[in-house]
Amino acid sequence: xxxxxxxxxxxxxxxxxxxxxxxxxxxxxxxxxxxxxxxxxxxxxxxxxxxxxxxxxxxxxxxxxxxxxxxxxxxxxxxxxxxxxxxxxxxxxxxxxxxxxxxxxxxxxxxxxxxxxxxxxxxxxxxxxxxxxxxxxxxxxxxxxxxxxxxxxxxxxxxxxxxxxxxxxxxxxxxxxxxxxxxxxxxxxxxxxxxxxxxxxxxxxxxxxxxxxxxxxxxxxxxxxxxxxxxxxxxxxxxxxxxxxxxxxxxxxxxxxxxxxxxxxxxxxxxxxxxxxxxxxxxxxxxxxxxxxxxxxxxxxxxxxxxxxxxxxxxxxxxxxxxxxxxxxxxxxxxxxxxxxxxxxxxxxxxxxxxxxxxxxxxxxxxxxx
Amino acid sequence: xxxxxxxxxxxxxxxxxxxxxxxxxxxxxxxxxxxxxxxxxxxxxxxxxxxxxxxxxxxxxxxxxxxxxxxxxxxxxxxxxxxxxxxxxxxxxxxxxxxxxxxxxxxxxxxxxxxxxxxxxxxxxxxxxxxxxxxxxxxxxxxxxxxxxxxxxxxxxxxxxxxxxxxxxxxxxxxxxxxxxxxxxxxxxxxxxxxxxxxxxxxxxxxxxxxxxxxxxxxxxxxxxxxxxxxxxxxxxxxxxxxxxxxxxxxxxxxxxxxxxxxxxxxxxxxxxxxxxxxxxxxxxxxxxxxxxxxxxxxxxxxxxxxxxxxxxxxxxxxxxxxxxxxxxxxxxxxxxxxxxxxxxxxxxxxxxxxxxxxxxxxxxxxxxxxxxxxxxxxxxxxxxxxxxxxxxxxxxxxxxxxxxxxxxxxxxxxxxxxxxxxxxxxxxxxxxxxxxxxxxxxxxxxxxxxxxxxxxxxxxxxxxxxxxxxxxxxxxxxxxxxxxxxxxxxxxxxxxxxxxxxxxxxxxxxxxxxxxxxxxxxxxxxxxxxxxxxxxxxxxxxxxxxxxxxxxxxxxxxxxxxxxxxxxxxxxxxxxxxxxxxxxxxxxxxxxxxxxxxxxxxxxxxxxxxxxx
Numbered sequence: 011x012x013x014x015x016x017x018x019x020x021x022x023x024x025x026x027x028x029x030x031x032x033x034x035x036x037x038x039x040x041x042x043x044x045x046x047x048x049x050x051x052x053x054x055x056x057x058x059x060x061x062x063x064x065x066x067x068x069x070x071x072x073x074x075x076x077x078x079x080x081x082x083x084x085x086x087x088x089x090x091x092x093x094x095x096x097x098x099x100x101x102x103x104x105x106x107x108x109x110x111x112x113x114x115x116x117x118x119x120x121x122x123x124x125x126x127x128x129x130x131x132x133x134x135x136x137x138x139x140x141x142x143x144x145x146x147x148x149x150x151x152x153x154x155x156x157x158x159x160x161x162x163x164x165x166x167x168x169x170x171x172x173x174x175x176x177x178x179x180x181x182x183x184x185x186x187x188x189x190x191x192x193x194x195x196x197x198x199x200x201x202x203x204x205x206x207x208x209x210x211x212x213x214x215x216x217x218x219x220x221x222x223x224x225x226x227x228x229x230x231x232x233x234x235x236x237x238x239x240x241x242x243x244x245x246x247x248x249x250x251x252x253x254x255x256x257x258x259x260x261x262x263x264x265x266x267x268x269x270x271x272x273x274x275x276x277x278x279x280x281x282x283x284x285x286x287x288x289x290x291x292x293x294x295x296x297x298x299x300x301x302x303x304x305x306x307x308x309x310x311x312x313x314x315x316x317x318x319x320x321x322x323x324x325x326x327x328x329x330x331x332x333x334x335x336x337x338x339x340x341x342x343x344x345x346x347x348x349x350x351x352x353x354x355x356x357x358x359x360x361x362x363x364x365x366x367x368x369x370x371x372x373x374x375x376x377x378x379x380x
Numbered sequence: 381x382x383x384x385x386x387x388x389x390x391x392x393x394x395x396x397x398x399x400x401x402x403x404x405x406x407x408x409x410x411x412x413x414x415x416x417x418x419x420x421x422x423x424x425x426x427x428x429x430x431x432x433x434x435x436x437x438x439x440x441x442x443x444x445x446x447x448x449x450x451x452x453x454x455x456x457x458x459x460x461x462x463x464x465x466x467x468x469x470x471x472x473x474x475x476x477x478x479x480x481x482x483x484x485x486x487x488x489x490x491x492x493x494x495x496x497x498x499x500x501x502x503x504x505x506x507x508x509x510x511x512x513x514x515x516x517x518x519x520x521x522x523x524x525x526x527x528x529x530x531x532x533x534x535x536x537x538x539x540x541x542x543x544x545x546x547x548x549x550x551x552x553x554x555x556x557x558x559x560x561x562x563x564x565x566x567x568x569x570x571x572x573x574x575x576x577x578x579x580x581x582x583x584x585x586x587x588x589x590x591x592x593x594x595x596x597x598x599x600x601x602x603x604x605x606x607x608x609x610x611x612x613x614x615x616x617x618x619x620x621x622x623x624x625x626x627x628x629x630x631x632x633x634x635x636x637x638x639x640x641x642x643x644x645x646x647x648x649x650x651x652x653x654x655x656x657x658x659x660x661x662x663x664x665x666x667x668x669x670x671x672x673x674x675x676x677x678x679x680x681x682x683x684x685x686x687x688x689x690x691x692x693x694x695x696x697x698x699x700x701x702x703x704x705x706x707x708x709x710x711x712x713x714x715x716x717x718x719x720x721x722x723x724x725x726x727x728x729x730x731x732x733x734x735x736x737x738x739x740x741x742x743x744x745x746x747x748x749x750x751x752x753x754x755x756x757x758x759x760x761x762x763x764x765x766x767x768x769x770x771x772x773x774x775x776x777x778x779x780x781x782x783x784x785x786x787x788x789x790x791x792x793x794x795x796x797x798x799x800x801x802x803x804x805x806x807x808x809x810x811x812x813x814x815x816x817x818x819x820x821x822x823x824x825x826x827x828x829x830x831x832x833x834x835x836x837x838x839x840x841x842x843x844x845x846x847x848x849x850x851x852x853x854x855x856x857x858x859x860x861x862x863x864x865x866x867x868x869x870x871x872x873x874x875x876x877x878x879x880x881x882x883x884x885x886x887x888x889x890x891x892x893x894x895x896x897x898x899x900x901x902x903x904x905x906x907x908x909x910x911x912x913x914x915x916x917x918x919x920x921x922x923x924x925x926x927x928x929x930x931x932x933x934x935x936x937x938x939x940x941x942x943x944x945x946x947x948x949x950x951x952x953x954x955x956x957x958x959x960x961x962x963x964x965x966x967x968x969x970x971x972x973x974x975x976x977x978x979x980x981x982x983x984x985x986x987x988x989x990x991x992x993x994x
Contacts, residue, residue, distance in 0.1 A: 178397060180394065234427065236431065238424050239428050241428060251434070252435075255434075255610070255617060257434055271420065298398075303391065306391070310401060313401070313405075314401050325415070328416060329415075330412075
């Protein structure tokens, strides 16, 4: 009970996140040239930190036994609502207007889903047996499908992965995984037919951007030129020609790191890598310390999804991953995404800040089982 | 609890899998890092070049084109500011969408503008040009040299977004059609011209024809060079001048503005040619082919409707009749036949022969133009009265092949050497070889004698005629003809014509103008300068006309004879040689001789007065 009166925070997470946010603001300013966008991003960072800090100080028990069980279902209802009464923008229906604010339920699903799966595994143990796996499969793919039809392939893949990685982590047998892979590869042609034309195009152009130089390949080509133009030490703040003259598409959102790479070069890229790795290693360290299965699974899912975001975004703008419209955590401009990341980290920090309690509980439990 | 033991998860199991996950993350990050190293370090220079090429465009800056002066320092081609009405599609209300939609909106907009301004616009063409550019770039829809007019128009559409006034510098020919066939005109470069010169860009104006084309480099000057920095949508962000343009040099041509104007006024809507040459230098003093075209239409750019109108004009104004119009030389050939007769000893110029009303070859009868013949005439009189009989007889004696060689010496059937002009028609200077090649048979005697009066299978261009008479005037010095007044004369060859061969002929040419029954006597009324020359009347009507009564009034204009005159002046110290061809203007003693007299009076008469005043 001591912990209730203690202010919890974790500088190993807060500081690198803060530096990344600052670098992000710098590039957003350079890329958009708009102080309105910068102001808005600063507000979002402030709000994000506030949310992270608050969640940091919420009891993990509350998250585990309350949030985990209901957030998912509420989120599914919100996703259904998006399909029925969602706001359409740029050819996709992803947003829900709540009157006082607009939210993107698919973003929240990235945390709601792992929370529920982890909770269920914690409760029911190992995901094995046909019936059991079918249940988890349903829980993972229902929201995935709801997001896929929006259409939002990138987020759908992340949601699916955020659940599947927990099943993997919880020890689903390799035999099962490989047989699923085998089935998937047979399914691929079917899936290909289901993809929208622009999604197919994106995948094709990843393999050879030159086939569509002026269409979707143009973005990748220009983005790679921008990154390469940075060279070792970069062109300098506000001096990247690709960035300043608008050759990079969506350069303050999805392609923000192209702009960063151009202006700060390979040196800057290394620094950002170091910051991301610091966060990842910190998450790994926390995961090691945690002895609660639920918390461990949630933390690992967050670790993986966070890393996966970084990989897909940086890979997509440098031409080794298809352009799926995935933002770069703490860098890209955008509110809901920033908030989701902060919530995730707040949850992990909450776990870590209350480690002692868990440890005691585990000891107690161990004593009981003996 | 015990029942579920198999299913229970152990923390160490999870940790094992966590390590696998971290391993995967490390592999993915390594791939990323290698990829960034490859793009930024290994291919860094290459990508930096690509980035540079993305944004930097090398643009040439057009120099001011050199002016063109006539021989008396009158400007005959310069550059002036033109006031344009431009559209800028991005400013048009509700502009945007797919190409077809934009096209529709543009057409609607232009139709509206057209109805407000009540001006002629080639909407189809404007839409095509506008759509080929970015929507923030302007497209010209109307232009005028009159700023008030354009200002008035812009006031009418003041409330419309997307239309604006601008200026551009264009080549201007203030005498419009006066020098079209000599100066030529400038225009936008075509693909070939763009490929051939590194300094020519889409914005350049290049000489398309005539002097403008021949002296294009000289008049054009050196283009400047600048780097412009553009952004992804093609907008110019900044520019960096690398080299300032150097204006083109001015050019003085040997043409005489006043003389050209006189000729044009004389022709009015008639068709034909007048060329005046400087016999001592080869300078071309007048060079007018009627009808002509307003050169500004080409340099400013015209609507396709205007162009079709020009093409469909029955007078073929684009045709340069001086070099590409072929006419039967008619009696203007006689002086050259006469020179050949003396050279070849076919006749003693002083010997009088009886010129009857008809000339007979076998059972063919050839009529003299004067029903009763000319009686006893020598060579001088044969020229001044333009006897056919005298030349039928010479033609009969000489034969076509001798005449062919003779006329070749005077440049018939060959390209006339003009510095600035290469393309021209050479006409037909017939020989037996030619006849066999063309018709598979030799000349009949009856055909041969037609050649000697410049009819039948012979044709020549006015420039050949002018050049040939020039050779008689200056004793056979073939100077290269030229428009460039400042360039030194160049003797291509000297025919070294013996004065004894030329003088009887020159005498005949003198008599033509200066005796009271000479065919060119009308010239005396026009000028006091002593002129020598020869009339010619080219049959347009079929050769049967020779045997029928030819009455000018009763014949449709296009079938009327061509009026020809070749000559030089002053007689004793020739300065100029000239040719006048008036299509369908009747006999050579009429229109052609009159204009010749006026030309001489204008050019030499005034000069003489000036000389006396000083």
